[in-house]
Amino acid sequence: MIIENDVKLDFSDVLLKPKRSTLVSRKDFVLSRVFKTKWSQRTFECVPIIAANMATGTFKMANVFSKYNMLVAINKFYSINEWIAQDATTIANCIYTIGMSDLEYERYLQVLDVLFALGKIKSKQDLHLCIDIANGYTKRYSDFVKKIRDANPSTVIIAGNVCTAELVQELILAGADFVKVGIGPGSACTTRQKTGVGYPQLSACIECGDAAHGLDAGIVLDGGMRSPGDIAKAFAANADFVMLGGMLSGTDETDGDIEERIVQTNIIKRSHDGQIIGLQEEIQKHKIWYGMSSEYAQQKYMMGMKDYRTSEGRREEVPYVGPVQPIVDDILGGLRSAGTYIGATGIKQFGKCATFLRVMRQHDRF
Numbered sequence: 001m002i003i004e005n006d007v008k009l010d011f012s013d014v015l016l017k018p019k020r021s022t023l024v025s026r027k028d029f030v031l032s033r034v035f036k037t038k039w040s041q042r043t044f045e046c047v048p049i050i051a052a053n054m055a056t057g058t059f060k061m062a063n064v065f066s067k068y069n070m071l072v073a074i075n076k077f078y079s080i081n082e083w084i085a086q087d088a089t090t091i092a093n094c095i096y097t098i099g100m101s102d103l104e105y106e107r108y109l110q111v112l113d114v115l116f117a118l119g120k121i122k123s124k125q126d127l128h129l130c131i132d133i134a135n136g137y138t139k140r141y142s143d144f145v146k147k148i149r150d151a152n153p154s155t156v157i158i159a160g161n162v163c164t165a166e167l168v169q170e171l172i173l174a175g176a177d178f179v180k181v182g183i184g185p186g187s188a189c190t191t192r193q194k195t196g197v198g199y200p201q202l203s204a205c206i207e208c209g210d211a212a213h214g215l216d217a218g219i220v221l222d223g224g225m226r227s228p229g230d231i232a233k234a235f236a237a238n239a240d241f242v243m244l245g246g247m248l249s250g251t252d253e254t255d256g257d258i259e260e261r262i263v264q265t266n267i268i269k270r271s272h273d274g275q276i277i278g279l280q281e282e283i284q285k286h287k288i289w290y291g292m293s294s295e296y297a298q299q300k301y302m303m304g305m306k307d308y309r310t311s312e313g314r315r316e317e318v319p320y321v322g323p324v325q326p327i328v329d330d331i332l333g334g335l336r337s338a339g340t341y342i343g344a345t346g347i348k349q350f351g352k353c354a355t356f357l358r359v360m361r362q363h364d365r366f
């Protein structure tokens with residue numbers, strides 16, 4: 001048994017230090033980044049925020065995200081016909097998800113064929129691929145990534161999840177352009193409770209980002225961000241992309257129905273002869289939010305889930321919050337503002353400009 005004693009940090013353990021800024025207006029802040037990928041050698045520009053391939057990985061989400069040039073990892077339970085029904089602009093902002101499954105890979109190839117034949121993608125390399133598995137630490141998984149890379153030399157491939165530098169390097173050497181980083185930080189994830197396994201997400205970001213950048217590849221920091229400030233910290237810690245689930249939950253664009261419930265609350269009414277307690281009825285709306293390996297998801301998607309993840313996910317009710325657009329605006333506004341505070345002219349400059357202050361962890365305050 002070994003104990004590593006150096007401190008590992010999470011988002012709430014740090015703050016960004018304000019610095020002199022040359023930015024005249026927040027409007028001048030550059031949200032998008034240009035990426036040139038290591039293996040696929042593709043150049044593309046986008047705002048580096050991805051909606052997770054959970055209930056947030058929907059075409060409705062992609063519709064909205066495409067207006068911001070942000071990306072959506074579409075969940076893997078859409079049929080080929082549902083892919084066909086999308087327009088080219090929406091598809092341009094989608095990432096196709098598969099697990100470690102030949103069957104799902106075959107279906108990806110079929111979707112590519114059909115979309116290409118219909119002119120919805122210009123080339124069969126235009127649809128980025130995310131090879132997603134809860135535990136990216138097995139040799140079988142890196143072999144699978146290698147197999148897919150060999151067959152698709154010019155496709156952007158994202159592989160994960162892992163949370164340590166050596167496995168980031170292994171997956172890059174197997175063919176990933178980007179490695180997805182995060183074991184256990186997700187809002188609907190119970191891995192840490194069920195297995196005791198995990199890694200504080202900010203340190204994972206710093207260490208894995210360093211490992212990936214040393215090999216001219218990148219990382220997608222996946223999970224654990226609860227506020228726009230956490231996203232600013234992720235970019236400051238050298239994340240190339242962030243992937244968000246929980247922050248986008250409860251919106252119209254996520255999978256699942258809105259449920260209504262009548263809630264009774266006590267209210268105090270003042271009458272001429274004193275106070276009386278009355279009951280007030282209020283309709284609360286909520287949506288179900290669930291981890292992709294929760295029993296709820298397994299039942300919802302039935303056959304598709306069998307070999308996906310062990311049940312390390314939870315189901316919960318989250319308040320219904322309406323359209324996702326104000327949430328996106330809030331995130332982008334937060335990033336612009338963070339840029340003016342730390343003297344960064346764009347997301348790309350965050351890493352260079354940032355100084356983190358270690359603070360006493362204060363869960364409730366930020």
Ligand code: 5GP
Pocket residue numbers: 052053054134161182184185186187188189190191222223224225243244245246247290291292293294309312313314
């Ligand atoms: P969030 O932004 O909600 O904190 O994290 C989103 C990420 O949580 C997803 O992209 C995915 O990596 C992870 N995730 C989704 N469902 C599950 C699950 O059922 N179990 C675990 N362990 N992680 C999950």
